[in-house]
Amino acid sequence: MVLHKSIPADRGCAVAVIIFILGLGTLLPWNFFITATQYFNGRLKVNGTSENTDDYHYDNWMTLVSQLPLLLFTLLNSFLYQWVTERVRIAVSMTSILLLFVLTACLVKVPMAPKSFFSVTMATIWFINMFGAVLQGSLFGLVGLLPPRYSTLFMSGQGLAGIFSALAMLLSIFSNADKETAALGYFITPCVATLLTLLCYLILPHLEFAQFYLKKSHGQLETTNELIKPAEKGALYKVSGMEKSLVVMENADSQRRSSVQAVFKKIWVMALCVTSVLAVTLSVFPAVTVKVKTIFKESKDWEPYFLCVCCFIVFNVMDLIGRSATSLAQWPSKESRWFPVLVLSRVVFVPLVMLCNVEHSRLPVLFSHDVAFVCIMTLFALSNGYCICLCMTYAPQLVRSKDCETAGALMTFFLALGLSVGAACSFLLGALL
Numbered sequence: 001m002v003l004h005k006s007i008p009a010d011r012g013c014a015v016a017v018i019i020f021i022l023g024l025g026t027l028l029p030w031n032f033f034i035t036a037t038q039y040f041n042g043r044l045k046v047n048g049t050s051e052n053t054d055d056y057h058y059d060n061w062m063t064l065v066s067q068l069p070l071l072l073f074t075l076l077n078s079f080l081y082q083w084v085t086e087r088v089r090i091a092v093s094m095t096s097i098l099l100l101f102v103l104t105a106c107l108v109k110v111p112m113a114p115k116s117f118f119s120v121t122m123a124t125i126w127f128i129n130m131f132g133a134v135l136q137g138s139l140f141g142l143v144g145l146l147p148p149r150y151s152t153l154f155m156s157g158q159g160l161a162g163i164f165s166a167l168a169m170l171l172s173i174f175s176n177a178d179k180e181t182a183a184l185g186y187f188i189t190p191c192v193a194t195l196l197t198l199l200c201y202l203i204l205p206h207l208e209f210a211q212f213y214l215k216k217s218h219g220q221l222e223t224t225n226e227l228i229k230p231a232e233k234g235a236l237y238k239v240s241g242m243e244k245s246l247v248v249m250e251n252a253d254s255q256r257r258s259s260v261q262a263v264f265k266k267i268w269v270m271a272l273c274v275t276s277v278l279a280v281t282l283s284v285f286p287a288v289t290v291k292v293k294t295i296f297k298e299s300k301d302w303e304p305y306f307l308c309v310c311c312f313i314v315f316n317v318m319d320l321i322g323r324s325a326t327s328l329a330q331w332p333s334k335e336s337r338w339f340p341v342l343v344l345s346r347v348v349f350v351p352l353v354m355l356c357n358v359e360h361s362r363l364p365v366l367f368s369h370d371v372a373f374v375c376i377m378t379l380f381a382l383s384n385g386y387c388i389c390l391c392m393t394y395a396p397q398l399v400r401s402k403d404c405e406t407a408g409a410l411m412t413f414f415l416a417l418g419l420s421v422g423a424a425c426s427f428l429l430g431a432l433l
Contacts (some may be wrong), residue, residue, distance in 0.1 A: 010209040018200045018207075019143060019150050023157020024164065025197030026136045029097055029128045030066055031165035032190045034286045035312050037062075039183050040121060044114045056118050059287045060427050065122050066129045067282070067420040073133035074409070074416040079260075086138055086405075087205075093135035094198040100128045101194060105187035108180060137412040141405030144396035145213050151396065152327045155389040159323040162316030164193070170308050258399070263406045267395045270334070271411060273343045274391035275418035280346045281384050282422025283429055284353040285315065289377070291358045291433070294370050310374050315381040322385025326393060334394035343387050349380045354429065361433045388415075 010016055033040075037059055044056050104124055112120070143154045168189045172182035204210050264271065294306040332338040355366040356373045367373060395411045396404045 008208045008212050011207075015146070015204065015207055015209045016150065016153055018204050018210075019146070020153045020157040020160075021197055021200045022139055022143075022204075023154040023159075024161050025094070025157075025194060025200075026132065026139055027158045027161035028165065028190050028193055028197075029101070029132050031162045031316070032101075032168075032187070033062060033066065033125055033128075034059075035162075035165040035169045035308070036183070036186065037286065037290050038307070039179075039186070042179070043112075043117050056114070057427075057430070058118070059290055060423075060430055061122060062125060063282060063287055063423040063426055064420075065125050067416065067423040069126050069130040070133040070136075070416040071413070071420040073130050074137050074413040076134075086142060089134050089138045090142075090201055091198070093131040093138070094194060094201065096131040097128055097135070098191060098194045098198065100124055100131075101187065101191045105184060105191060108184045108187060133412070133416060137409045140392070140408035140412050142214075142408075144404030144408040145401065146210075147213075148393060148397060149327065151393045152323070152389060155323045155326075155385075155392055156320060159316065159320030159385055162312065163320060165190070166308060166312040166316055170305070170313065173304060173308060256402070257406060258403045260406060260410065263399055263403050264410055266398045267407055267410065269340065270391045270395040270398070271414040273340055274388060274411060275414045275421065276343050277346060277384060277387045277391065278415060278418030279421040279425065280350060281380075282419050283425035284350055285380075286311070287423075287426035287430055288353055288358065288433070289315075291361075292353075292356045292373055293359045295357060295368055296370070306370070310370060311377065314374055314377045318378050318381035319385035322382040322387075323389040325382075325386055326389040330390060330393070334390075334397065339390070342383075346380075346383050346387070349376065349383075350429070352376050353380070354433065358433055363433065 040058050040062070044058060104121075107117075107120065139154070143151050168186050172186045175182050175185070177185070205214065289311045290307060292307075292311065294303055294310075296302050296306075332342060352367070353376060354361070354363055356376065357365050357368045367376065392411055392415075395407050399407045
């Protein structure tokens with residue numbers, strides 16, 4: 001006798017939409033702080049002009065202070081999941097991020113000396129990314145329990161976070177409001193978005209499709225191991241109509257999670273690849289790319305929008321397209337030796353970006369025109385989104401379903417490691433300019 005449970009449908013694509021929104025919510029903090037670089041640099045001036053904001057190196061420090069807690073707490077989350085439940089980790093992290101965004105919005109109206117404002121801002125960035133690390137690692141583990149296409153949706157949602165923040169900044173520039181009011185509206189936006197993300201997460205466990213996969217992972221399907229013959233283990237059966245049915249046939253040994261070391265041995269190639277991709281990206285974005293200037297400096301109709309459009313919007317739109325492209329084609333395959341080669345080839349973008357029209361650069365300018373910068377950013381972002389999404393999609397496929405959460409946590413750690421290495425390299429590259 002074999003007991004089976006039919007796989008329910010994702011009605012109205014509700015789970016797909018929620019997973020996409022959760023992906024959006026994980027990268028909102030990072031993107032809203034890097035896109036607002038002009039606002040923060042403006043606040044770091046004394047009386048508007050008398051202090052050189054380069055003394056603070058906001059873009060470099062913001063990148064580094066974002067990634068260090070992300071690295072440390074992503075590593076902690078690899079072990080934290082064994083003692084703290086997923087719901088507590090995710091709910092507490094989202095609530096904390098929401099409160100820190102509210103604080104950032106309130107500070108827009110609070111006059112502060114540049115040094116004090118810099119210290120408070122760095123502390124806020126540290127804690128937001130601390131909670132963001134736990135949130136992202138937990139959500140990657142959760143998404144890994146669902147079919148592979150949901151990992152792609154989650155990564156696409158993360159790509160949209162950058163577009164969301166860039167468009168919010170563009171609207172604040174377009175508005176006729178004063179800088180303070182525009183900044184307040186800008187930072188209220190992620191408060192609303194984070195609250196929406198929290199509500200979506202609370203709804204997810206109540207949807208039948210999500211319940212099926214989450215309960216299956218934790219061994220809660222309606223089955224009795226004693227009733228299953230050894231020969232039937234691992235089999236799949238079809239029932240009447242076109243509906244598929246899953247037969248649960250795992251014994252007590254297969255229900256145990258593998259050690260972190262055992263999981264790493266299966267996914268180490270993907271882990272190193274995602275580290276390489278993000279190390280290259282963060283070494284020049286945003287620390288170097290925000291210093292690129294338009295050749296039309298005298299144009300008041302274009303110059304204020306150049307950075308927002310050509311740097312942030314182009315990067316994030318192309319990054320999203322790159323992530324989404326993996327739902328149509330996934331090449332090279334997870335077993336192919338060409339995949340690491342593709343990842344390593346991205347290092348060529350470091351000199352290409354540095355040879356653009358970077359302000360006060362000691363290097364020769366080979367790509368001065370705005371169009372050249374946009375073309376480089378397009379290829380740079382497309383390859384970033386495509387390679388990251390492949391890495392994060394392939395990793396859970398290399399382990400058992402019971403180990404997906406561990407694999408997700410480990411991949412998030414190496415993702416954070418790549419970000420931290422890139423952030424540290426940005427200081428070195430900045431010194432070369």
